[in-house]
Amino acid sequence: MSAPLEIVILAAGQGKRMYSDTPKVLHNLAGRPLLAHVLESAATLKPTAVHVVYGHGGERVRQAFPQAGVNWVRQAEQRGTGHAVAQAMPAVQDKATVLVLYGDVPLIRPETLQTLLAAAGSDSLALLTAELEQPGGYGRIIRDQAGKVARIVESQDATPAEARVREVNTGFLAAPAVKLKQWLAGLRNHNAQGEYYLTDIIAMVVSEGVAITTRAPQDITEILGVNSKQELAQVERIHQKQQAEKLMSQGVTLRDPARLDVRGELRCGRDVVIDVNVIFEGQVTLGDRVHIGPNNVIRDCTIGADSVILPNCVLEESAIGSECRLGPFTRLRPGAQIADRVHLGNFVEVKKSKVGSGSKINHLSYVGDTTVGQGVNIGAGTIVCNYDGANKHPTTIGDNAFIGSNTALVAPVNVGAGATIGAGSVITKDAPEGELTLTRVPQSTKPGWKRPVKKSKDK
Numbered sequence: 001m002s003a004p005l006e007i008v009i010l011a012a013g014q015g016k017r018m019y020s021d022t023p024k025v026l027h028n029l030a031g032r033p034l035l036a037h038v039l040e041s042a043a044t045l046k047p048t049a050v051h052v053v054y055g056h057g058g059e060r061v062r063q064a065f066p067q068a069g070v071n072w073v074r075q076a077e078q079r080g081t082g083h084a085v086a087q088a089m090p091a092v093q094d095k096a097t098v099l100v101l102y103g104d105v106p107l108i109r110p111e112t113l114q115t116l117l118a119a120a121g122s123d124s125l126a127l128l129t130a131e132l133e134q135p136g137g138y139g140r141i142i143r144d145q146a147g148k149v150a151r152i153v154e155s156q157d158a159t160p161a162e163a164r165v166r167e168v169n170t171g172f173l174a175a176p177a178v179k180l181k182q183w184l185a186g187l188r189n190h191n192a193q194g195e196y197y198l199t200d201i202i203a204m205v206v207s208e209g210v211a212i213t214t215r216a217p218q219d220i221t222e223i224l225g226v227n228s229k230q231e232l233a234q235v236e237r238i239h240q241k242q243q244a245e246k247l248m249s250q251g252v253t254l255r256d257p258a259r260l261d262v263r264g265e266l267r268c269g270r271d272v273v274i275d276v277n278v279i280f281e282g283q284v285t286l287g288d289r290v291h292i293g294p295n296n297v298i299r300d301c302t303i304g305a306d307s308v309i310l311p312n313c314v315l316e317e318s319a320i321g322s323e324c325r326l327g328p329f330t331r332l333r334p335g336a337q338i339a340d341r342v343h344l345g346n347f348v349e350v351k352k353s354k355v356g357s358g359s360k361i362n363h364l365s366y367v368g369d370t371t372v373g374q375g376v377n378i379g380a381g382t383i384v385c386n387y388d389g390a391n392k393h394p395t396t397i398g399d400n401a402f403i404g405s406n407t408a409l410v411a412p413v414n415v416g417a418g419a420t421i422g423a424g425s426v427i428t429k430d431a432p433e434g435e436l437t438l439t440r441v442p443q444s445t446k447p448g449w450k451r452p453v454k455k456s457k458d459k
């Protein structure tokens with residue numbers, strides 16, 4: 001198709017039935033606003049322009065997409081879908097083909113839109129319609145004797161016979177801009193809702209003898225709109241199921257596809273296994289044979305081949321090498337760089353630190369702003385005191401150092417390679433390499449010491 005493509009996305013609706021102060025199109029599907037999904041699908045069609053008609057929640061909607069590169073068109077009052085599209089038309093070039101999308105219908109597939117666009121010629125209109133068992137509140141497609149589309153009647157305006165029609169208007173359409181502008185200019189609001197219906201252009205198109213082609217979506221779920229929290233949850237489940245199917249078709253083992261949430265992009269190597277109740281957010285990459293145990297939350301991480309994440313970890317913005325074992329209950333905060341063959345155990349928190357290969361931090365520790373060398377063993381309960389109440393300071397721990405349990409490393413401080421720190425020490429000065437350093441109070445025993453006994457009341 002030679003005409004340039006311009007996309008108009010209707011996103012001005014209030015979403016009354018959401019009972020929310022958040023504009024409808026900003027409610028999240030898979031961790032991102034509904035409108036983000038529609039913008040993403042729009043972008044795959046390589047349009048020359050995208051116009052978003054916004055209204056309710058006004059500036060909040062715009063501000064949520066600072067770098068979307070779209071033309072924002074304000075519709076101050078919601079006077080109907082026809083009125084909404086008309087607001088965008090002054091900015092649309094006459095020679096364009098216009099595709100109308102909806103900010104609250106997020107599951108529409110680019111392939112379906114491509115099919116619709118291919119059906120819209122320079123002189124014809126293409127409508128996406130669907131056969132529904134229960135056509136409910138959708139507009140009905142009324143065809144003539146010859147089977148050609150004659151008009152669309154809104155459910156509120158339909159006669160009982162029309163209401164029985166099962167072919168419905170999905171709302172998606174494509175048409176030449178120059179014609180669309182004329183048709184929109186001719187709309188009137190004499191109907192049950194007192195609105196300018198986009199659907200009323202169909203009768204005009206027919207009376208002008210312009211061809212109307214209809215196409216169907218690949219999957220009926222593509223046309224689902226979000227008008228309530230129930231529908232939002234329904235669309236979320238469908239989306240998650242699709243992501244799970246895709247992962248399994250790539251060879252990922254999911255212990256239960258219904259108990260996985262991907263809120264972003266998950267890339268997996270071969271023979272990856274994911275147990276139940278795992279949430280992936282942002283960009284996550286799992287190497288070959290990675291095993292993710294149950295109840296993990298993993299955001300913006302890469303995990304190397306053969307690593308195992310045991311249950312109940314929270315991992316954020318971190319890089320984990322291969323053959324590592326994390327958890328249960330490990331917490332990685334942003335900037336943790338974990339090399340290969342590292343073990344991080346229960347209630348171990350690592351922030352903005354490098355942990356060298358083969359090192360172990362197995363129990364109850366906090367390591368922040370620290371460079372840990374290779375082969376280091378950090379005993380239970382070790383705390384890096386990186387914060388003095390005003391500033392944060394770095395710590396380094398050399399290769400093969402051994403930090404005894406319950407040590408406090410008061411930053412800034414360095415522990416040399418091969419150093420040993422005695423358990424219970426508070427290290428405030430650099431500990432030299434290869435030596436034992438400890439700050440322990442010497443143990444003493446008071447021979448014959450007796451515990452006090454309780455005084456009797458009579459005395």
Ligand code: UD1
Pocket residue numbers: 010011012013014053075077078079080081082083084102103104137138139140152154168169170171196197198199225
């Ligand atoms: C519309 C169609 C109906 C179709 C249905 C599919 C019309 C008149 N009817 O009905 O045939 O079956 O979609 O879901 O087009 N919007 C604006 N500004 C407005 C009005 C609406 O931006 O002034 C946006 C809404 O935010 C929403 C979309 O347009 O995203 C559809 O509007 P809505 O009022 O929900 O239309 P329906 O009654 O569902």
Ligand code: CA
Pocket residue numbers: 225227
């Ligand atoms: Ca609707």
